Amino acid sequence: MDKYFVNLEGETPKYVIITKHIKKLIDTNNIEDGEKLPSIRSLSKFLKVNNVTIVNAYKKLQNEGYAVQKMGSGSYAKKKDITKNFRKEYSEALKKIAGKAMQEYIDFTGETPSNNFFPVQSFKDVLNEVLDRDGAEALIYQEALGYEGLRTSISEVFWNKNIKSDNILIVSGAQQGIDIVSKALINTNDSVIVEKPTYSGALSVFKWRRANIYEVPMEENGIDIDKFEKILKKNNIKCFYTMSYFQNPTGMSYSIRKKQQILNLAEIYDFYIIEDDYLAELIYDKRIEYKSFKSLDKNDRVIYIKSFSKIFLPGIRIGYLIPTARFKESIENSKINTDISTSSLMQRALDLYIRKGLWKDYMSNLNEIYKSRYLLMESYIKLYLEDKIEFISPGGGINFYLKIKDFIDMDSIQLFRKAKNKNVLITPGTLFYKNPLEGKRYFKIGFSQIDEDSMKKGLNIINELLE
Known part of the structure; x- marks a missing residue:
């Protein structure tokens, strides 16, 4: 009963002060959702006010959606969902x-770099060079997997040829990448694990696929491994969605040790990792070492997604995806069924931009x-x-x-x-x-x-x- 004590001095009506105090107790979980509130008589006696004051306070709580009255039983706390809509x-x-x-x-x-810093002139020069070199073909010619030159550049510059260009799929940004992968992997009632909290765009995609979504709390160096494994033991998990560097929204990054633990668990419990490599280029603390899940993956468990839009220029809408062998065909078909091809001109321009060292x-x-x-x-x-x-x-x-x-x-x-x-x-x-x-x-x-x-x-x- 002590938590219900509140100072009633002042000009504000006592029932208003009591109402505000109980609302705060409910909002801060000091009163649980569904918990029975004290009887009118006991609370009036405890606070040394008359019964009418408590009656008015409880009515106000009900009117504001913080309490419900059950006939013959009393009043019960109700957690008001201010997040609805x-x-x-x-x-x-x-x-x-x-x-x-x-x-x-x-x-x-x-959530993207300011366009004030974008090198407009150098990109304009690259665009002109592409048009001079390829002519109308740069505007018309399309390849389902993406422009071969860009896929080769990504293989050579970002993966030191450890990923073959044939295993790289060009997409229109990370959001499309998540959507394409989910269509290829996730069916109704499949189970996925996400970080808590996580990127709202990914949550929306998994909800749309009608997946069973399990959340694991984020810690300073990645998810809570013990809680993660408890979910894995009890459920048949299809995939785990993660943002490995500067996770959205927490900003936290995974330690290499935790990545290795998760990769080991993926092999033991037979699930796949969807890695959204978000903003890894912007590492300021040199104690943070860059090694993606994909680069550590020895068992072909990681589907890797990278957006150039987030770090380069949102209007360009280009990213790439590296599937696992098992899902390569279904992911490629999912991409083709979604939009056939991403802008040919922009792919060619980005390819040249990377090859000239301008990206670096x-x-x-x-x-x-x-x-x-x-x-x-x-x-x-x-x-x-x-x-x-x-x-x-x-x-x-x-x-x-x-x-x-x-x-x-x-x-x-x-x-x-x-x-x-x-x-x-x-x-x-x-x-x-x-x-x-x-x-x-x-x-x-x-x-x-x-x-x-x-x-x-x-x-x-x-x-x-x-x-």
Whole structure:
């Protein structure tokens, strides 16, 4: 009963104070969903108020969706799902302020590098060279698996010829890659494991395939292996979807040891790994060593997906996929049935861009620029928000994942709405969980689209809202 104690002094009506206190207990899980609330008589006696005050408080809780009354039994706590329909609200809000209107906002939602750093002139020169070399063929000629020259470049430059060009499939970005793989692998009621939290686009694809989705919590160096294996022992798992570097949204990266453990488990329990190699080019902490699941895979268990769009230029929409031998044909057929071919001109241009060494130079420059921004953002988060949030520095990538401390009476959806009204955009954590309620205390902020002044101003506004 002690948790129900609240100071009732002040001008605010007592029943309002009691209602607010019980709502907070429910929101913070101090009162469980479905837990029976104290009887009117016992709570009025404990708080030294009359019965009518408690009756009014319970009625207000019911009206606001925080309690239900069962005839002859009493009142019971009800966890209000404020996340219902929020995904739609969030998407529509960003659509409304897209384009020129976005310039009025401090945008912490960006998930791609700023176009201010894109080497327009050098890419323009490459495009012209491709058109001079290939003529109309660059615009018309298509290959189902992707342009052979680009597949060869990827094999030579990124895989040191350890992956044959015939085993590389060009796709229109990582999202299409996930979609193609899921169509080839996953049928209704197949079981998949995802990280908790995880990329919302992947969650949507697996839900659309009507898969049974199991979640394993992320730790600082990858998923919790013990909980992972418990799921594997009890269920016939088809595949595990993972973002191996700077996972979206947590920013965490897998240790090589944990990757090897997961690869061993894949062989023991006969499942496949869908590796979404996200932002691995942006490693700032040199203690993080780059070795993908695919590069460590000795038993052909990893289906590898890489997007050039995220790190290069979103409008280009190019990525690639490396299937396992078992699913190679079905994945290729899935790609052909989806859209036949990705832009021939852009594939040829990207091939030449890589062959000329321009890709390597651009990545080196981008890494230097974003390391500086990363360190600034990290320092400003500590300066403005450290007493109100918790976070782990990811050591790379383009965002931070923050947890609102429990003593603050605000969740990330409320923060999103209040911040939007002050022209600041954040990404609530509810979007990254199978059960959105689990992300209520989290939000993601990226630094790819904002300058130093905007960082300071935006974080200061968030700080004021969390006061």
